[in-house]
Amino acid sequence: MKKVTSIAAALALLSGIVIAKEVKIGVVLPLTGGIAAFGETSKRGLDLAHEQNAKLSNGDTVKLVYVDDRSDKVEAASAAQKLIDKDKVAVILGEVASSNSMAMAPIAEKAKTPMITHASTNPRVTKGKKYVTRACFIDPFQGAVMAKYALDNGMKKAVVVTDAKQDYSVGLSKAFKKAYTAGGGKIVKQVLINSGDKDFNAQVATIKAANPDIIAFTGYYNEAALLAKQARNMGVKTPFIGADGVGFPELVKIGGKATEGFMYTDHFNEAAASSPEAKAYVEAYHKKYNKTADSMGALAADAYGMILNAMNACVKEGKASDDKECINAHLRNTKDYKGITGVISINEEGNAVKSAVVNEVKDGKFEYKTTVNP
Amino acid sequence: MDLQIFIQQLINGASLGSMYALIAIGYTMVYGVLRLINFAHGDIMMVGAFLTYFAHQLWGMPFELAVVIGILGAMLVGILTDKIAYKPLRDAPKISLLITAIGISFFLENLFTVLFGSTPKAFKAPEYLTKIFQINDIYLPISVIIIPVVTVLILVAVLWILFKTKQGIAIRALAFDINTVKLMGINADKIIMIVFAIGSALAAIGGVFYAVSYPSIDPLMGIIVGLKAFAAAVLGGIGSVTGAVIGGFILGFTEILVVALFPELGGYKDAFAFFFLILVLLFKPTGIMGQDLERGRF
Numbered sequence: 001m002k003k004v005t006s007i008a009a010a011l012a013l014l015s016g017i018v019i020a021k022e023v024k025i026g027v028v029l030p031l032t033g034g035i036a037a038f039g040e041t042s043k044r045g046l047d048l049a050h051e052q053n054a055k056l057s058n059g060d061t062v063k064l065v066y067v068d069d070r071s072d073k074v075e076a077a078s079a080a081q082k083l084i085d086k087d088k089v090a091v092i093l094g095e096v097a098s099s100n101s102m103a104m105a106p107i108a109e110k111a112k113t114p115m116i117t118h119a120s121t122n123p124r125v126t127k128g129k130k131y132v133t134r135a136c137f138i139d140p141f142q143g144a145v146m147a148k149y150a151l152d153n154g155m156k157k158a159v160v161v162t163d164a165k166q167d168y169s170v171g172l173s174k175a176f177k178k179a180y181t182a183g184g185g186k187i188v189k190q191v192l193i194n195s196g197d198k199d200f201n202a203q204v205a206t207i208k209a210a211n212p213d214i215i216a217f218t219g220y221y222n223e224a225a226l227l228a229k230q231a232r233n234m235g236v237k238t239p240f241i242g243a244d245g246v247g248f249p250e251l252v253k254i255g256g257k258a259t260e261g262f263m264y265t266d267h268f269n270e271a272a273a274s275s276p277e278a279k280a281y282v283e284a285y286h287k288k289y290n291k292t293a294d295s296m297g298a299l300a301a302d303a304y305g306m307i308l309n310a311m312n313a314c315v316k317e318g319k320a321s322d323d324k325e326c327i328n329a330h331l332r333n334t335k336d337y338k339g340i341t342g343v344i345s346i347n348e349e350g351n352a353v354k355s356a357v358v359n360e361v362k363d364g365k366f367e368y369k370t371t372v373n374p
Numbered sequence: 375m376d377l378q379i380f381i382q383q384l385i386n387g388a389s390l391g392s393m394y395a396l397i398a399i400g401y402t403m404v405y406g407v408l409r410l411i412n413f414a415h416g417d418i419m420m421v422g423a424f425l426t427y428f429a430h431q432l433w434g435m436p437f438e439l440a441v442v443i444g445i446l447g448a449m450l451v452g453i454l455t456d457k458i459a460y461k462p463l464r465d466a467p468k469i470s471l472l473i474t475a476i477g478i479s480f481f482l483e484n485l486f487t488v489l490f491g492s493t494p495k496a497f498k499a500p501e502y503l504t505k506i507f508q509i510n511d512i513y514l515p516i517s518v519i520i521i522p523v524v525t526v527l528i529l530v531a532v533l534w535i536l537f538k539t540k541q542g543i544a545i546r547a548l549a550f551d552i553n554t555v556k557l558m559g560i561n562a563d564k565i566i567m568i569v570f571a572i573g574s575a576l577a578a579i580g581g582v583f584y585a586v587s588y589p590s591i592d593p594l595m596g597i598i599v600g601l602k603a604f605a606a607a608v609l610g611g612i613g614s615v616t617g618a619v620i621g622g623f624i625l626g627f628t629e630i631l632v633v634a635l636f637p638e639l640g641g642y643k644d645a646f647a648f649f650f651l652i653l654v655l656l657f658k659p660t661g662i663m664g665q666d667l668e669r670g671r672f
Contacts, residue, residue, distance in 0.1 A: 033491040034592075040493070165642030192640035194571040196598065198588035202633035205379045205639055222494050222590055230590070233506050234382075235513045253496040254590045 003248035010333040021058035023322045025307060026083030027064050028104060034195060037248050038096040038296050042118065044289055045297020046093070049304040052284065062308065065089060065326045069100060076100035080107045080115075091116065091307050091323035091331075096296065097166040098122035105132045106165060114310075118303035119267070119296055121244065122171040126350035133331045133350045135303040135339070136267055137374070139168070142243055143175025145265045145372045146216060147357045150241055150257055151183045155213035159189045159238075161203065163219030172218040172243055180216075188212050195223055204231045208350065212238055220245040224262070225255030239263065243315060244295060252364045264362040268295035268341045269357045269368040281340040292366075295341065302339035340373025353355030382512045383634045384627070384632065389518040389628020392525035396601035398618035399532060400573030406549040406613040407569050410471045414455060414478035415577055416600015420593060422448040422578025423585040427497050437500045446580040451482070452574025453567055461563065473599070479597075485592035494592040497585040504586065521583045527543030529619050534614065542567055549613065570624065598644065602629075606653040609624055612659030620662055625650065 027046065030039035035253040045185050046064065053060050065087050067079035076095050082109070083089045092108055092115040095101045101120035106113035108131055115132045117125060123140045126132045150158065158180060163169035177187055189210040191203045196242040204227070207215060215231070217224055224246040230239070244271045252259050270293040281301060285293040310330035311321045319326045337344040342354045397419050404412045406583045426444030429435045435443070459474050477606050506514045536542040538668060544565045546554045556562050584599065602625060610621025625647055 032487055033594075034492075036492045111662070176515050189637070191637050194641055194644070197643075198584075198590065198595075199390060199630070202383060202630050203637065205383060205634055206637040209376065209379065226588055226590055233513060235508070235511075250494060250496075254494060256496075 008357045011022050014361055015185070020061070021321075022061050022063050023056070023311065024063050024065050024087055024089040025151065025304070026080070026087060026089035026092045027066045027090065027161060028069050028076055028079045028083070028100075029066065029135055030071035031066070031068035031099070034222065035071045035097055037221065037250055038119070039068070039071075040250075041294050041296040042096060042300040044291075045293075046282070046300040046304055047284055048288055048297070050299035051288075053305070053308060056308065056315055056321050057312045058321065060311075060315075060321045062311070065081075069095060071097070071100070073097075073100045073103035074282050076334045077107055078104040080084060080104040084108070084111045086115050089113070090311075090324055091327055093300070093303055093307065094281055095117065095120065096138070098163060098171065099166055101125045101166060104130055108132060108176040113324055114327075114331055116303050116307065118299040119244070121170070122167050123351070124171070124350075129350065130332075131231075131329075131348055131357045133306075133329050133334075135306060135344060136244075136341075137354045137356060138351050139243075140175045140178075140304055141374055142265050142356060143172050143177075143218075144179035145358070146172075146176050146241055146243060147179035147183055147185065147231060148372070149263065149265070149358050149370075150180065150214050150216070151185050155239075156184065157186050157188050157212045158214050158216050159191060159207050159210050159212040160187055161191045161193060161197050161207075161215060161217045161219070163223060164192045166219060166228055168245060169218040169220075169326065178216065191221065193223055193227070197223065197227055200230050201234070204226070204236060207238070208236050214238060215240045217246070221248040221251040223253065225251050225253075225259060228255045228262060229258040235287075247366060248358060249292070252361060259361045260363075262368070263358060264360075265356045265358055265372075266356070267356065268293075269359055269366065270294075270296040271368040272357055272371065273340075275338065275340075275342075279338045298340045302337075303343050305339060306334055306337055306344065307329060308336065327358060375632055378511045379634070382514070383630050385512075385514060385518055387627035388522045388623065389583075389626070390630060391623035392522045393580045393584050393599070393622075394586070394603045394606045394625050395622025396441065396528065396576045396583070397600065398607040398622045399615055400577045401417055401460070401604050401607040402576035402610075402612055402615060402618040403569050403573050405607070407545060407566055408460070408471075409468065410460065411604065412455075412573075413472070413475040413604075414482060415573065416596035416598075416603065417479050417482040418448050418574045418596070419577040419581035419583070419584065420486065420596035421451050421482060422574075422592070423591050423595070424490060424495070424593070425564055425578075425579035426582050427495060427585065427591060428490075432560040433496055441579075441582050444582060445575050448574045448578035448581070449571045452577075456570045461566075461634060465609040472485040476493055479600075481608070483593050483597070490593060494590040497591050498590040499586040499589065500514070515587075517583070517586050521587070521611070524579075524583075525619070528579065529615070532572065532576075532615055535572070539564065579633060602644075602647050605647055607662055608651055609654050611663030614661070617661055617663030 069076040069079045096119045098120040101117045117134045118224045123138045161171040181198045240262045247266045310327045314326040334346045355373045359366045422444045425447040426440045429443040462474035606621035606625045607618045610617030
């Protein structure tokens with residue numbers, strides 16, 4: 001009897017070792033290029049989540065395959081293609097910028113590979129797609145939050161500054177304008193910039209002439225910092241309001257004192273972390289990196305958690321952990337996932353319905369102001 | 375548009391134009407002696423800015439010394455580029471030189487990406503360069519006055535070198551006919567090295583000015599500025615130093631004024647610079663100053 005049981009035990013162990021396999025998640029991030037800061041912080045959050053949780057319930061190991069798309073949408077598309085064809089990943093995680101995610105989405109859709117973006121907020125990323133999900137809110141909501149916050153603070157005249165090169169900015173500006181004018185605000189001027197530009201003196205002159213109560217800026221941190229600096233240099237004292245593209249230490253490093261009072265909407269602020277998941281994440285992040293836990297990293301960690309959630313659900317159903325259809329179904333049907341950035345539920349369009357926070361730059365730090373629920 | 379604001383934009387345009395002018399001079403001088411468009415030149419500007427940043431903010435040296443280090447470093451990079459990449463190809467077809475220049479450009483960009491990371495860095499300039507002063511309703515950072523003034527002084531210095539010194543005669547002779555010059559026993563390689571040194575030093579100064587005006591530096595900052603400076607050099611007449619400066623100022627003014635007068639077109643301001651270039655190439659390829667290289671005028 002003993003012999004049989006020991007052989008049986010050995011066989012079971014062997015089969016366990018043989019069956020446990022490696023499941024790959026392809027990660028496309030801007031690790032270099034104009035928005036490298038987003039990519040770097042996303043990777044930090046993702047690595048932390050992966051470190052804490054790299055195995056599925058059936059013993060399979062999860063592997064992250066990183067590809068740097070250099071902040072370029074053409075590279076993002078080819079990165080997605082490579083991950084699907086060559087690395088045979090089960091899921092794609094990425095990207096940050098909506099322009100880049102939109103380049104990847106059709107490729108994932110065609111290959112029936114589930115894709116989840118942790119931070120792209122332009123609604124067109126998931127529109128009409130069955131295989132693309134996102135872990136964050138979308139810009140119609142974010143624009144409305146920006147508009148409401150401005151109006152609630154008595155700012156009735158706005159100049160909108162849009163980054164013409166970024167789909168994120170164009171979409172968000174549209175959303176802001178719609179909500180702002182619906183709420184009784186008046187858009188006195190619309191100004192365009194390009195990401196990569198450094199000189200905004202002409203735009204600042206236009207803003208100065210329009211004399212608004214608030215300047216709504218929907219682009220990224222680098223341009224925000226330079227714009228704020230040049231505006232203050234030219235004697236424009238109007239406050240700025242931005243969105244999740246500006247909430248980075250570089251905003252203050254480059255913009256200096258000119259960014260004091262810069263308000264912006266975001267997905268997460270570690271100071272407002274109240275749930276046990278959020279607190280644990282912030283603590284682990286501080287311990288590992290000794291830096292402030294920002295929204296991109298938290299969102300990436302949440303996207304990772306959602307993927308593992310889906311994979312484990314598939315395993316429970318008796319399916320393979322890299323069954324793309326099954327993973328996609330579970331991702332799209334995520335309900336009440338207790339994430340770091342909030343409780344995440346995905347609606348029929350593949351978007352998350354979540355709260356936004358509003359922060360403000362004070363003494364060079366990002367101070368939490370309030371949370372706005374959908 | 376308000377007169378005050380118009381004047382302010384003119385001054386901004388002059389400042390931006392000066393930076394283009396400084397870099398354009400380097401393009402035009404190298405073209406003059408080698409008939410090579412040195413596409414790596416914009417990246418020399420980046421090298422100058424980064425070395426200054428490195429010396430001042432990471433090594434803690436005083437700003438002035440850091441600028442000198444930046445200039446010397448850029449000169450070194452320029453001279454080395456010539457020695458390693460362009461000299462072996464002196465007798466090769468021009469296309470090989472062009473490809474090599476582009477290769478050096480990629481190399482410098484990626485080297486600095488590896489060394490410094492690609493997140494933009496905050497460039498800290500001393501108070502006396504960034505102070506804002508106010509006349510009526512016009513606010514001007516003091517740099518916007520300093521930059522054009524220094525540029526004109528540098529232009530005068532370069533022209534003096536070209537027309538009043540022996541090396542200057544040699545440079546102009548090289549631009550005129552390189553083979554005869556060699557037959558005359560002049561060390562052409564040494565003269566070419568001087569040209570690269572001057573051009574790179576100017577680009578580094580332009581880079582520092584650019585970093586002072588727009589204090590966010592990244593390894594790819596030289597690309598678009600370099601392309602525009604090249605457009606400026608062609609606009610002014612490639613091969614002519616005065617032309618490069620004129621072209622630089624024209625480009626700087628147009629860029630600022632287009633956005634000031636038509637803010638809805640702000641997204642297309644780069645298009646205007648290159649549109650100019652296309653017009654010039656179509657109708658007067660020799661540029662504003664005309665190609666006086668054949669007559670030995672610089």
